[in-house]
Amino acid sequence: MSKVQKTVLILAALVALVIGLTVYKVLMVDRGPNQAELLDAGIVLLPQPREVPDVTLVDQDGQPVAMDELDGRWRLLFFGYTFCPDICPATLAELRQLRGMLPEQARDALQPVLVSVDPNRDTPEQLKRYLGFFGPEFVGLTGELDAIQTLANSVGIPFIPADTSQENYTVDHSGNLVIIGPDGRQRGFIRAPLNNEKLAEQLPALIGSEG
Template sequence: MSRNSIQLALLATTSLVLVLIIIYAAANIKSPSPDQHNEELRAAGIIALPKPRDIPTLSFDSSNNEPIVTTELKDKWYLVYFGYTYCPDICPTSLAEMRQIHRLLTPQAQQQVEFIMVSVDPNRDTPQQLRAYLNFFHPDFKGFTGDMTDVQKFSNALGIPFIPGDTNQPGYTVDHSGNLAIISPAGQHFGFVQAPFKIEQVAQQFNRLVQQAK
């Protein structure tokens, strides 16, 4: 056998070995287990329900001056905040943090993650009031308002109850949570984002959730 033939044979053998190594490595790469995934979510302050829950069919008026039905909340991730425009402290802080989360999303995730504020003060929060308020934080943020009974049904279904304010008192306030409810692309209650938000970690996890759905 000539020297060139030997070199070619060695080269072919080396290439074959490299291909086999790559195939073996690819076959043994393990996807993160559900437990590992949930642990990473928890580290970001995101609590996933053991089993996603259906949400009731309810109708609201949106800040875009269009009616909205909760069955339309699907095919994207939705971060739902229950607050009100006359809130003196928690709401401005939470919405500013939501704006920061939005900024840290990838362009693709910004198209697939929507931020919604449902008013716990529908007595004062008209669609126009919500639009003007939310524009201060981000023009893509949406607001829902409607009948108090429906708002309470929605908040209870998403595990974020509140105590309605006494509308007979001037300058009344509403006791509510700072947490975010998460609705999945399947239109189900997926879990929560706990306040105070871990902004960078929350954004990273939703970037990953959107990427995994591709």
């Protein structure tokens, strides 16, 4: 084999290697976020996105919000209440911390939402005062108990309504978060307790897979 032929073969091998690496990179991007790493971070995606019910709630500014019309951003729904003694303030503080750990693009694309499981006490005004401690990007929703229960049951986060006749009553509820995609459909859950270090690594990949 001549020197020229050897050179041609070497160049051909290099070209094939470059093409192979490019194809591999494209395939890996197309696969999206690593499912095992998402699970390790507590992120559980549904096999298929799930529609949310067409209930209408009220935000902290007193404006109606149709849940089946939410779109344009990723949202993390947390079903809690402002008089909660432990889980709720801790979770909202963790969400505030998590937002600060995300890169700007992911942070801007993600909105935390507190859906009250205690509409008896959580008026829009109360939600606004309470969420002011966590940041202006936090949204609060309240409304009729039946509508809130319909939403909670539909997204797999049921709660037990409280006996509001009791003084200083509490509400039994979950600490899990509901992931709503930019198309307004439920994509999955984030399991409690939150692991902010791992979530900060995985959420940008999840959000970026549909940017």
